[in-house]
Amino acid sequence: MTAREAQAAPATSPVPRPAVLGDYETAARGRLDGRVWDFVQGGAESERTVGDNRRAFSRVTLRPRVLVDVSHCDTGTELLGARLRTPLGIAPTAYHQLVHPEGEVATARGAGAAGALFVVSIYASHTLEDIAAAAAAPLWLQLYWLRRRDLLAELVGRAAAVGYRAIVLTVDAPRLGRRHRDARNGFAIGPGIRAANLDPAVMTAAHLPGTGRSALADHAAEAVDPSVTWSDLAWLRERSDLPLVLKGILTAQDAALAVRHGADAIVVSNHGGRQLDRTPATLDALAEVVDAVGGAVPVLLDGGVRGGTDAFAALALGARAVLLGRPALWGLAADGAAGVAGVLDLATEELAHTMALAGRPDLGSLDRSAVLLRAERR
Numbered sequence: 185m186t187a188r189e190a191q192a193a194p195a196t197s198p199v200p201r202p203a204v205l206g207d208y209e210t211a212a213r214g215r216l217d218g219r220v221w222d223f224v225q226g227g228a229e230s231e232r233t234v235g236d237n238r239r240a241f242s243r244v245t246l247r248p249r250v251l252v253d254v255s256h257c258d259t260g261t262e263l264l265g266a267r268l269r270t271p272l273g274i275a276p277t278a279y280h281q282l283v284h285p286e287g288e289v290a291t292a293r294g295a296g297a298a299g300a301l302f303v304v305s306i307y308a309s310h311t312l313e314d315i316a317a318a319a320a321a322p323l324w325l326q327l328y329w330l331r332r333r334d335l336l337a338e339l340v341g342r343a344a345a346v347g348y349r350a351i352v353l354t355v356d357a358p359r360l361g362r363r364h365r366d367a368r369n370g371f372a373i374g375p376g377i378r379a380a381n382l383d384p385a386v387m388t389a390a391h392l393p394g395t396g397r398s399a400l401a402d403h404a405a406e407a408v409d410p411s412v413t414w415s416d417l418a419w420l421r422e423r424s425d426l427p428l429v430l431k432g433i434l435t436a437q438d439a440a441l442a443v444r445h446g447a448d449a450i451v452v453s454n455h456g457g458r459q460l461d462r463t464p465a466t467l468d469a470l471a472e473v474v475d476a477v478g479g480a481v482p483v484l485l486d487g488g489v490r491g492g493t494d495a496f497a498a499l500a501l502g503a504r505a506v507l508l509g510r511p512a513l514w515g516l517a518a519d520g521a522a523g524v525a526g527v528l529d530l531a532t533e534e535l536a537h538t539m540a541l542a543g544r545p546d547l548g549s550l551d552r553s554a555v556l557l558r559a560e561r562r
């Protein structure tokens with residue numbers, strides 16, 4: 185943008201013409217309290233996996249095909265029986281009201297405007313019902329396995345009643361990762377914000393500041409059942425007819441177990457580097473999981489996706505869809521529902537652009553031959 189154009193932009197525009205998702209990140213940083221920023225951006229321990237997720241994408245090179253008719257590039261896809269305009273969706277993240285007063289209601293509106301999947305966290309700050317009322321695209325509900333199984337049973341019933349299309353069980357968090365930023369900040373959820381779908385009695389620890397630890401880690405130790413194993417999945421199955429998605433799988437062994445235990449989809453995820461540090465980048469784990477699953481169920485990926493070319497690489501390596509965690513929160517913080525839609529639309533446009541220049545006009549024409557994953561330089 186020229187200086188003259190910048191001056192002509194309306195002064196009220198919170199994000200002047202973002203060109204890349206990083207522009208939303210910059211805008212979000214300027215708007216958020218430092219402790220909330222650290223909670224959003226941070227990861228576990230050395231944050232090595234946070235960085236590795238990004239570095240893996242930077243090792244991808246593209247292998248374009250030419251003289252292909254790319255006058256129409258179609259990013260549309262189908263996932264668990266639902267049509268989506270884009271294979272980019274929103275990963276579950278807790279407490280959207282931390283970054284915007286309209287919280288998940290605005291996120292649902294933004295996702296709907298973009299025709300994108302929104303995975304709602306069990307720690308949403310609005311009710312499942314209010315979020316569903318604002319949605320115009322598929323919603324899935326993410327759960328942690330709480331000790332209070334009565335709450336899980338209640339949630340899956342409520343989700344089905346208002347049209348959520350799948351249950352996502354996050355399996356990489358039997359306890360919370362050691363997040364040094366949150367511990368140093370004594371991070372706690374402020375009094376005006378609630379996990380709107382959970383019994384307040386379960387949530388007390390999450391709101392206790394000044395302990396010199398992360399209140400969320402204390403809460404998780406109290407509330408999450410770390411004894412759950414594969415055989416417990418049947419309990420959840422018996423209580424819901426919705427498809428069951430397992431989020432947080434990184435190995436061929438667990439992918440095979442997931443399929444054997446009847447998972448309907450898998451999300452290759454290291455929780456954005458927030459749980460076990462030094463796990464592989466998700467892009468590096470993707471091929472082994474896709475191969476182990478052998479097409480039995482769709483495989484999704486999250487972690488470090490920061491634009492359409494990243495999504496292109498993951499889709500080429502076998503992901504059916506790709507979820508954005510932090511970037512959705514940047515969009516929400518920067519500009520509410522419009523920011524969320526802006527992030528999804530921008531990344532989807534980038535994906536369509538990459539598809540055109542790479543000679544792959546639809547997702548069906550994307551396969552491993554479209555990319556080269558260079559070995560890590562040591």
Ligand SMILES: Cc1cc2nc3c(=O)[nH]c(=O)nc-3n(C[C@H](O)[C@H](O)[C@H](O)COP(=O)(O)O)c2cc1C
Pocket residue numbers: 223224225237275276277278305306307326354431453454455456457458486487488489507508509510511
């Ligand atoms: C602020 C924040 C809160 C999160 N909360 C949850 C959650 O409630 N449940 C969950 O399964 N994953 C949660 N995650 C992990 C995301 O679903 C996702 O795996 C991760 O953010 C993807 O990486 P990315 O942020 O690099 O896109 C959270 C991530 C962030 C950044």
Ligand SMILES: O=C(O)C(=O)c1ccccc1
Pocket residue numbers: 278307360400401404455458
């Ligand atoms: O899952 C997370 O990454 C997360 O930050 C969290 C921690 C405690 C409660 C809810 C979400």
